[in-house]
Amino acid sequence: MRTLEQVHATVKIAKLKEEELHPTVHCLTFGENVASGDYCLLELDSTLCARIEAGHSLTIRGDKDEHAVLCTESKTYDLRIADTSNLLLFVPGCNTPDQMTGDQTHPQLVHSQISGFSNSYWEVRPRRPKLKKLKKLLMENPYEGPLVRTVEDSDQNSPGYTMGDLLDRIQASEVEIIAQLKNIHACEIDGYWRVLDFDYEMKLLGFVTQLVDSESWSFGRVPLDYCLQELGPLEPKEMIEHCLNCYGRRYIDEGMRGEVCFALDEEKVCQAMAQMLLQNAVKFNLAEFLEVWQQSVPEGMTTRLDQLRSLALVDRTSRPETISLLRVEDLPEDTQERFNFLFSMREKWSEDDIVPYIRDLCGEKQTTGALLTKYARSSMQNGMKVYNSRRPMST
Amino acid sequence: MVQIIITSVEGGPAEWLLVELQGEMVARQNTGLAKNLMGDLHFTNEGVPVLIVGHHILYGKQVKLEKPFAVLVKHTVTPQGSEVAVETDSERLTRLWETNCCCMDDL
Numbered sequence: 001m002r003t004l005e006q007v008h009a010t011v012k013i014a015k016l017k018e019e020e021l022h023p024t025v026h027c028l029t030f031g032e033n034v035a036s037g038d039y040c041l042l043e044l045d046s047t048l049c050a051r052i053e054a055g056h057s058l059t060i061r062g063d064k065d066e067h068a069v070l071c072t073e074s075k076t077y078d079l080r081i082a083d084t085s086n087l088l089l090f091v092p093g094c095n096t097p098d099q100m101t102g103d104q105t106h107p108q109l110v111h112s113q114i115s116g117f118s119n120s121y122w123e124v125r126p127r128r129p130k131l132k133k134l135k136k137l138l139m140e141n142p143y144e145g146p147l148v149r150t151v152e153d154s155d156q157n158s159p160g161y162t163m164g165d166l167l168d169r170i171q172a173s174e175v176e177i178i179a180q181l182k183n184i185h186a187c188e189i190d191g192y193w194r195v196l197d198f199d200y201e202m203k204l205l206g207f208v209t210q211l212v213d214s215e216s217w218s219f220g221r222v223p224l225d226y227c228l229q230e231l232g233p234l235e236p237k238e239m240i241e242h243c244l245n246c247y248g249r250r251y252i253d254e255g256m257r258g259e260v261c262f263a264l265d266e267e268k269v270c271q272a273m274a275q276m277l278l279q280n281a282v283k284f285n286l287a288e289f290l291e292v293w294q295q296s297v298p299e300g301m302t303t304r305l306d307q308l309r310s311l312a313l314v315d316r317t318s319r320p321e322t323i324s325l326l327r328v329e330d331l332p333e334d335t336q337e338r339f340n341f342l343f344s345m346r347e348k349w350s351e352d353d354i355v356p357y358i359r360d361l362c363g364e365k366q367t368t369g370a371l372l373t374k375y376a377r378s379s380m381q382n383g384m385k386v387y388n389s390r391r392p393m394s395t
Numbered sequence: 396m397v398q399i400i401i402t403s404v405e406g407g408p409a410e411w412l413l414v415e416l417q418g419e420m421v422a423r424q425n426t427g428l429a430k431n432l433m434g435d436l437h438f439t440n441e442g443v444p445v446l447i448v449g450h451h452i453l454y455g456k457q458v459k460l461e462k463p464f465a466v467l468v469k470h471t472v473t474p475q476g477s478e479v480a481v482e483t484d485s486e487r488l489t490r491l492w493e494t495n496c497c498c499m500d501d502l
Contacts, residue, residue, distance in 0.1 A: 066396075089415075
């Protein structure tokens with residue numbers, strides 16, 4: 001072990017003046033496992049740093065063919081390796097003069113070990129979670145109601161995925177996964193997350209809206225208990241309530257002895273009806289569709305084309321004008337692939353038409369305008385700004 | 396899919412020092428770096444770091460990192476009492492590395 005005398009001898013040979021130096025010296029040696037490669041450096045932003053200091057864990061998720069992501073409970077980050085041209089050594093328990101306490105007057109030798117070194121570190125950058133896989137997994141076995149037993153059920157295979165299973169497969173944080181489960185109207189049945197078969201979901205919604213009609217209720221005030229009572233014989237009560245939760249907002253009517261009621265969401269109901277009509281044909285005559293659509297929604301609700309942004313696309317260049325189903329959730333998740341797909345569908349897009357289909361691609365603090373600048377080329381057509389692909393597309 | 400858990404100890408991990416050097420370090424006698432002396436780290440009274448490595452005197456600068464780094468330590472766990480070794484890689488922040496070493500001895 002190196003001694004203080006040896007250190008001072010070296011200082012003399014180096015022609016440094018002891019009186020100009022702080023009395024505490026650190027003698028650095030390489031630790032036993034310094035070259036083991038078991039260490040790496042992760043650069044943190046303030047959010048991650050705070051989580052770590054509070055004692056929370058982070059999770060890295062990814063399949064062999066995917067870029068790894070880092071997740072907290074609620075956010076997802078891209079992970080990339082950054083090289084430096086310098087060597088980074090990490091030394092535990094080594095204080096700089098401003099951190100030193102205790103006796104600062106007498107010479108002291110502190111032995112410090114270098115635990116490891118690296119010439120690269122991991123960089124993190126916040127990203128939107130990769131959630132498209134979630135619906136894909138749950139669609140392997142959609143729930144069609146209690147009477148239908150699927151092949152998987154009877155084979156005694158797992159009928160679905162638990163939250164743990166989902167966390168094992170989806171590159172997203174738990175909070176983000178839960179939010180997406182709500183978006184796709186999934187529900188937990190016997191501990192497994194299930195998405196409803198669309199026809200079954202419409203059947204449930206149909207029961208509810210028919211009851212609202214026959215009771216002449218306002219669709220803003222649908223009493224839960226009465227609903228469950230009347231519809232319970234037809235479908236499981238949990239499913240009726242789930243439908244109300246998906247298509248309405250729950251509240252307590254203080255006026256009526258604290259009754260639990262739901263206010264049906266006009267936009268969501270109209271969207272569902274539109275999807276039901278549009279999914280069975282490649283395209284629809286727009287004028288005819290608008291008429292049938294209005295008739296299909298409950299009394300008192302008004303359909304409007306802007307309710308269908310990111311759900312359907314209108315073609316105003318064809319004669320007659322047509323409308324077809326195009327759901328943003330069915331489109332590619334990768335940004336470049338999404339733009340390629342949209343431009344192969346239609347060569348030129350107006351900003352109004354394309355924005356609903358790229359809005360979900362925006363990262364934190366990114367605008368659709370920025371995306372369009374990067375991934376598309378703009379030009380003027382008939383006095384209107386249109387966007388087309390930056391690269392040659394085969395349509 | 397792989398899930399690698401990065402755990403941290405309550406109260407947060409300890410603060411280490413990062414020393415950045417330009418160039419490479421090579422052991423003199425091809426013995427490898429482990430357990431060898433690296434050098435003496437001095438600070439002048441003005442707080443300038445001075446590193447004496449072999450015959451070299453390196454002057455440096457103390458800088459607060461723009462973004463903090465976490466040092467991750469790879470930790471492979473074999474549960475006791477199991478017939479088949481199941482390996483899960485979990486990375487723990489530096490505060491725990493002493494505990495990890497104890498575990499390895501026990502297994």
